[in-house]
Amino acid sequence: MRLLFLLLALAxxxxxxGAARADGVGFRRLSLTDMPERPLEAAVWxxxxxxxxxxxxxxxxxxxxxxVIVNAAPAAGRHRLVVLSxxxxxxxxxxxxxxxxxxxHGYVVAAVNxxxxxxxNLKPDTGARLWERPRDLSRLIDKITRxxxxxxxxxxxxxxxxxxxxWTAVALAGGRFDPARFTADCDVHAQLAACEIFxxxxxxxxxxxxxxxxxxxxxxRVGAAVALDLGLARGFTPESLAGLKxxxxxxxxxxxxxxxxxxxxxxxxAAHLPFGLERYIALAGATHFTFLPLCKPGAVALLEAEKRGxxxxxxxxxxxxxxxxxxxQAADAVLHFLDSELGAx
Numbered sequence: 530m531r532l533l534f535l536l537l538a539l540a541x542x543x544x545x546x547g548a549a550r551a552d553g554v555g556f557r558r559l560s561l562t563d564m565p566e567r568p569l570e571a572a573v574w575x576x577x578x579x580x581x582x583x584x585x586x587x588x589x590x591x592x593x594x595x596x597v598i599v600n601a602a603p604a605a606g607r608h609r610l611v612v613l614s615x616x617x618x619x620x621x622x623x624x625x626x627x628x629x630x631x632x633x634h635g636y637v638v639a640a641v642n643x644x645x646x647x648x649x650n651l652k653p654d655t656g657a658r659l660w661e662r663p664r665d666l667s668r669l670i671d672k673i674t675r676x677x678x679x680x681x682x683x684x685x686x687x688x689x690x691x692x693x694x695x696w697t698a699v700a701l702a703g704g705r706f707d708p709a710r711f712t713a714d715c716d717v718h719a720q721l722a723a724c725e726i727f728x729x730x731x732x733x734x735x736x737x738x739x740x741x742x743x744x745x746x747x748x749x750r751v752g753a754a755v756a757l758d759l760g761l762a763r764g765f766t767p768e769s770l771a772g773l774k775x776x777x778x779x780x781x782x783x784x785x786x787x788x789x790x791x792x793x794x795x796x797x798x799a800a801h802l803p804f805g806l807e808r809y810i811a812l813a814g815a816t817h818f819t820f821l822p823l824c825k826p827g828a829v830a831l832l833e834a835e836k837r838g839x840x841x842x843x844x845x846x847x848x849x850x851x852x853x854x855x856x857x858q859a860a861d862a863v864l865h866f867l868d869s870e871l872g873a874x
Contacts, residue, residue: 695759
């Protein structure tokens, strides 16, 4: 396994390798109603040559938003598509900082709120249906690639996910999950956040649920996958990971912590991927929540006042340069990887 550590000065530049830089970033909200029993809220960031007023999306008292041109006309031409999957309790704006960078370099980037596991909809009975998460992204790929306005190619799509979204990305790339294997592993590693969430959701509690979780959740249109400090990694069977045909960039928050240790999550995944298709980066000085938006001064107190225990969302770890610099390093790595693996549209 090739270990790439950002402390050793990743030689990546902000312009990436393949996609052309756009003048600005457009943004649209979408609704997916093709499955009435599971409607999806979605967002799309895309390159645009249009001018117009800049709007901060996702900005609030605690978190810094991203500047976009709402409903601008997409730039002409063909564009690579990347779909994003948020973590447990997150939402489609969690990786907007990355979406904006990719859109400026020619990518169409789309994300959904996964019902039952989003900050706007934390319902255990819905969230337990983890097998629906990869299908959410397949529906999103259908939606974007069938809309000629975006000019998005369907033949080779990138997928990026954080935390539980990282699990979703690997499942979409072809990793097969074994609920029995995961449950047995949690008997040994009960401290893992992934085990606590899996138990809280009572995921895999019925024979039908276990069968669906163990099924083939892959989308053959995926040409590259990125897992940002993923969880539930040890439930993927070594055989399915070894058989993946899709290159995967695995990025951990340094060595992690007791709840999301790199050794038992990200490094487990990278160690079982085929040689030559895996890339591993330990983002030194980061925390699990580094991959969320920038926080404003005083955000920790605000978050704790709103919900006790949410303050760590804004803890910046040991990196002296802060979250913005870590975002830049992570975005450069993801952009370089996607440019290399997806190529020009």
